Amino acid sequence: MTTQQKTQIAGYDFGRTSTRSPVTEEELDKLLKTVLFTDDDRAALRMAGDVLEDQTDRVLDVWYGFVADHPHLMAYFSTPGGEPIQRYLDRVRPRFAQWILDTCRRPFDRAWLDYQEEIALRHTADKKNVTDGVDATTPIPLRYLVAFIYPITATMRDFLAAKGHSAEEVEAMHQAWFKAVTLQAALWSRPYARENHA
Numbered sequence: 001m002t003t004q005q006k007t008q009i010a011g012y013d014f015g016r017t018s019t020r021s022p023v024t025e026e027e028l029d030k031l032l033k034t035v036l037f038t039d040d041d042r043a044a045l046r047m048a049g050d051v052l053e054d055q056t057d058r059v060l061d062v063w064y065g066f067v068a069d070h071p072h073l074m075a076y077f078s079t080p081g082g083e084p085i086q087r088y089l090d091r092v093r094p095r096f097a098q099w100i101l102d103t104c105r106r107p108f109d110r111a112w113l114d115y116q117e118e119i120a121l122r123h124t125a126d127k128k129n130v131t132d133g134v135d136a137t138t139p140i141p142l143r144y145l146v147a148f149i150y151p152i153t154a155t156m157r158d159f160l161a162a163k164g165h166s167a168e169e170v171e172a173m174h175q176a177w178f179k180a181v182t183l184q185a186a187l188w189s190r191p192y193a194r195e196n197h198a
């Protein structure tokens with residue numbers, strides 16, 4: 001995906017958001033160590049980016065299908081009265097696809113940290129619905145963000161294996177993906193955490 005295409009995704013504000021993450025590089029480094037993230041994981045994620053580049057649409061079909069199959073999750077893409085908001089689903093989808101590639105390819109630097117904070121806020125009452133101008137149920141409880149790590153990781157294996165890589169390479173990509181998603185869910189917990197409870 002070219003930079004030009006990226007800038008055309010509605011509501012995708014990477015590098016342009018005024019949101020700043022209070023997480024320092026040093027704190028990020030400790031979090032990376034906590035999920036056992038290594039240079040090998042970085043390399044495996046880069047490989048995963050190439051493997052997933054032309055599959056993001058199919059990945060999104062699976063993830064959206066998973067949400068659609070669970071009314072308690074679909075509620076957050078629906079009005080408080082329970083009416084799904086198709087425009088909302090349609091607008092978030094390309095941002096989600098871009099996030100897959102960002103997770104694989106972006107350096108975990110200041111701009112990335114700031115956008116992590118922005119994505120976190122977009123799941124909370126502070127910013128959910130704002131980007132797309134919708135009136136959907138809010139906020140998404142933190143426990144679902146944490147629990148979602150599993151389906152978002154488990155469903156990825158088949159896609160990582162779809163381009164003929166060795167079993168070891170697929171395993172390395174899958175483990176690196178798992179770590180990167182866990183890392184992000186951990187960062188996204190920050191605005192949910194009670195003050196003075198870190």
Ligand code: HEM
Pocket residue numbers: 011012013067073074076077092095096099119122123127128129130131132140144145146148149152181185
């Ligand atoms: C590991 C867990 C999760 C990941 C990786 C994830 C990922 C994402 C990403 C990448 C975006 C778009 C960010 C952007 O605007 O650029 C997003 C937005 C959104 N996600 Fe999640 N998500 C997770 C959990 C959940 C759960 C459990 C729900 C509940 C259904 C959910 C519902 C939504 C909704 C409704 C939006 C749109 C928010 C808005 O109004 O801007 N997400 N998510």
